[in-house]
Amino acid sequence: MTTVARPERPLGDLLREWRRTRGMSQLDLSIEAGVSARHLSFVETGRSRPSPDLILRLAEQLDIPLAERNTMLLAAGYAPAYPSHQLADPELAPLRAAVRQILDGHGPYPAVLVDRQWHLVEANPAVALFTAGVDPRLLVPPVNVLRLTLHPGGLAPRIVNLSQWRGHLLGRLRQQVLATDDAALSALLQELRGYPGGDDVAAPEDDTLSRVVIPLRYRHGDRDLSFVSTTTLFGTPLDVTVSGLAVEAFFPADPVTTATLHALGSSATGVT
Template identity: 60%
Template sequence: MKAPARSAVGVLLREWRDRRRISQLDLAISADISTRHLSFVETGRSRPSREMVLRLGEHLDVPLRERNQLLLAAGYAPAYGESELAAPELKAVREAVRLLLTGHEPYPAAVVDRAWNLVDANASLQVLVDGIAPELLTPPVNVLRVTLHPDGMAPNVLNLGEWRAHLLGRLRRQVEATADAGLAELLAELRGYPCDQPVPEVELPGPGDIFVPLRYRHQGTELTFFSTVATFGTPLDVTVAELVIESFYPADPATAAYLQERAAG
């Protein structure tokens, strides 16, 4: 991992503070340092200690990957490892993920990384990807691209405008939280995909609505899902921190019965 060549740590900290819309005074109070010291750090008049960089990164809710970049910009070694998921030290993580995926059968579930690339999935996810273009399933498989591409799931998403708005909203918030240029490029790409349904600018619930459903047609049968998202609660490794497990649940008895019968058959 190389240090960013464009700026020193003070400039990066100022950018993160502006991105979080936190004043210098508020950050100084929450991090228990003086505003004068923080000002000196941001302007480059004072070099922060390693502990100070980590403390400010935590109070600014900077992702672990970018906290390492802050440390490198300040002249320190990264604090958080970035292991391959197949590495021996992540065996417990892999086992936990696999347990969640298999335990969720016969309903679909998948694991993605920060870039929304598919890491793992259970067998029931097949119900959502039957019949889509094979090139979209060539690794690395990006699940947002698979979902919204006209050769992917999109033609079978019955509420495509609503689901598209939901996914693009999630990705937009992720871009704002991480400042990841790759995610910003992905967002621009997905926004360029055609959509033959109105895309709401704001998600307004209708009477009795409690979540945004995914209404999907599989082999002529309409299925309705809602999803939950899980992450690791106390990660200290970049790879683990960026894993997201999304589990789909049947939103009506007919969907549940269809999936159970399909699994049994």
């Protein structure tokens, strides 16, 4: 289990920063958390030391990520409330089994498991469709899935609707930075913005599918494949590691893509 050092910044500073990030006044937060505005003011200025329950209640109202809730507790001199296991730890064996079942069961369609900073944790064999031909340096662990996708040496040259897909991914990452205040994600966003491929905003395309969802259109050989994607999070996580995990799964959006993926899957397994 990961241990966390006590932060240098006091609880009041952390709480004030998160409150302002969420666009809430002291009065707004006090009402939502069921505490007096006077007491909340004392907490932010360091004149009052709140209980662990109050810290967690305030963090819940501010929708603060679990890791940062632990940081707030440590800043106030309390023990972390949420464990942070490694995926290889025995405690997470049921989760690993569930993820493996999801990834394997999704074949022959691509699916990956990523952490909250978009590092590749696991993938099913169908992901080879995307990684074939990319710069090997982008596949050296830890592999960042967003960098792999938008880097000129990655998937980008084969993404037919690169401007649209790039805008979609940057929009998701931008929202994640706002929600988590994660410095590593902020740095990643700035890096990805420097890659060529279009504007930061997803450009609309005039076709039936694009009016419903933003598809990924990917060139494979002489065929343009079309995918829709889904994101699966783990419900009610109480572990820091688990709270940041997501399964990104791709489904074929047309008969050509379906037939191609099944043919590739059969070829990989030796089935005729």
